[in-house]
Amino acid sequence: MAVNRVDVTADAAVLLRRLAGTHGPLMFHQSGGCCDGSSPMCYPAGEFRTGNADVRLGDLRVDGVGEPIPVWMSASQFEYWKHTHLTIDVVPGRGSGFSLEAPEGVRFLIRSRLLTDQELAELDGREQQPVPAEER
Amino acid sequence: MATYAAPGDSGSVVTFRPRYDHFIGGEYVPPAGGEYFANPTPVTGATFTEVARGTAADVDRAVRAAEGAAVAWGRTSPAERAEVLNKIADRIEQNLEAIAVAESWENGKPVRETLAADIPLAVDHFRYFAGAIRAQEGGISQLDADTVAYHFHEPLGVVGQIIPWNFPILMATWKLAPALAAGNTVVLKPAEQTPASIHVLLELIADLIPAGVVNVVNGFGVEAGKPLAQHSGIRKVAFTGETTTGRLIMQYASENIIPVTLELGGKSPNIFFADVADAPDAFYDKAQEGFAMFALNQGEVCTCPSRALIQSSIYSSFLADAVERVQKIKQGDPLDTDTMIGAQASNDQLEKILSYIDIGRKEGAKVLTGGERVDLGGDLSGGYYVQPTVFEGDNKMRVFQEEIFGPVVSVTRFDDYDDAITIANDTLYGLGAGVWSRDGNTAYRAGRDIQAGRVWTNCYHAYPAHAAFGGYKQSGIGRENHKMMLDHYQQTKNILVSYSQNAQGFF
Secondary structure (H helix, E strand, O other): OOOOOEEEOHHHHHHHHHHHHHHOOEEEEEOOEOOOOOOEEEEEOOOOOOOOOEEEEEEEOOOOOOOOEEEEEEHHHHHHHOOEEEEEEEEEOOOOOOOOOHHHOEEEEEEEEEOOHHHHHHHHHHOOOOOOHHHO | OOEOOOOOOOOOOOOOOOEEOEEEOOEEEOOOOOOEEEEEOOOOOOEEEEEEOOOHHHHHHHHHHHHHHHHHHHHOOHHHHHHHHHHHHHHHHHOHHHHHHHHHHHHOOOHHHHHHHHHHHHHHHHHHHHHHHHHOOOEEEEEEOOEEEEEEEEEOOEEEEEOOOOOHHHHHHHHHHHHHHOOOEEEEEOOOOOOOHHHHHHHHHHHHOOOOOEEEOOOOHHHHHHHHHHOOOOOEEEEEOEHHHHHHHHHHHHHHOOOEEEEOOOOOEEEEOHHHHOOOOHHHHHHHHHHHHHHHHHHOOOOOOOEEEEEHHHHHHHHHHHHHHHHOOOEOOOOEOOOOEOOOOOHHHHHHHHHHHHHHHHOOOEEEEOOOEEOOOHHHHHOOEEOOEEEEOOOOOHHHHOOOOOOEEEEEEEOOHHHHHHHHHOOOEEOEEEEEOOOHHHHHHHHHHOOOOEEEEOOOOOOOOOOOEOOEEOOEEOOEOOOOHHHHOEEEEEEEEEOOOOOOOOO
16 A cells, blocks of 8 residues: 555544535644644535645545545645654544534534654655645 | 632632523623533642633624724723723722632642732732723824924724633733723633633623623634634734744734734743852842742743752752752642642643653653653542652753743753853743842843843742843743733824925925
């Protein structure tokens, strides 16, 4: 399987299927800062306007969800995160922000691990410019 | 010392209602959708009340109520509005203990802090803006012998305010006091993690405020916060929270061409220059306390001093003393007045903190103390408790760069002044910072060189009214806690008058 930067747990995939059924195509933007920051925010696709200040980390392909779910992060934040692999998980909680899952009594959560040297080499080769904003 | 009885138990100084509706137009009204959501206390994890689940229909009703009240409220004299604010302050002060216990139960923070800080600061904040609006003056510019420009302050109208969960009542006060002083009416959405304590306050002060001037709609961000931020009747949005939602609120505001103020957090450096250790005296003790301030409010503070930078020549000894100091922090029942650190505000917050402790370890940061969830036993087993945690590592690690919003500090060393400033400014954020030195020149220069809106110098975590608070860089827009916040809630009306009898001569 190809190396990727972002993945999703089985539990989070179940939730994404439900949310996509209700809200249609989805997107994530990883937040920073206080309160509910440092958490992934899930929106209807296009709700959050990404731009040159953002990086698309990858697309989540979830069985039963038609459209791939792009995962975005601000480019400045990516500079500090790019050596880590992210997995979107879900936990019981009372999330805030305008993320879609909060009313369900659950919250998306990022779990992280270090990318291996081999993974980094492969990603570096693929992402000559790791800012594919034009592909939006 | 004492432990307060839990709300709901006999002898408690405060009683929550079993259910809270929206507060719209001066009365409690049920949600249009008829739904409520459960509100647990982080102290035990048990639900203690349920709260209206607001939707766009409720927001719309609240905005209309606020619009209906805006003209009359906007025309009241500054003296009248100041009197209302002063009366609110008096009422809070008279009920301080009950509100403090309610806030502790709601948020999980130690009652020691709500009694001594959160609620007294809220009282003072209302009084400050009562005074500030009476002292505010417009401007007169004499442009030439016959021409004068008059500048008047006018309220914006209806403002939307989205409140965070870390200081539910104090942060609501930071937004309400200047908005009301300036003559605006408000639709306020509390955080869904902490929706109830504001209603304890509201019930105490509702009779002091004209109907429709303050409206509170509860609910989830996506269901109630978003329609509030997008509502065409809103003339300004104030938000405290995180960066992605901050950007989204700016996008919504652009649709209506309205201003926003944003407070979006930080990763605040706390710098200890070598001379703090020149003597083992009271100042050294104060600096040590300054290190431990990361645990205040369980680290759930936008300005948490979550990066400690210690000069190399004192690094080992200062850090050893500091870790010992941290280990003396008493964790326990938030309603015990001896407790220094209570519960994190929600389960997902607890999980996020643990996930950061995990990546910190994976990146090679060393845990010097803490690093685990805590089970306090009994009823508290269901609560969300984390040990105060000290990481040692490098500023490039993610635990040095992201706001964990928990009782976690990441420590590194610096060699000289330039090194300290470089590390301090190597962050996306610029909200708070701490500088500790016995040398006034060093402290002053550092304060000016650090890119942050608030640099505490030989102190930390003080939030007095009349000291401007707000962020540089990605930490936000605007300055709260100071009379300059009035400007963020006012329009400027310029009346340009000619006192000449004669035509200009163009036509």
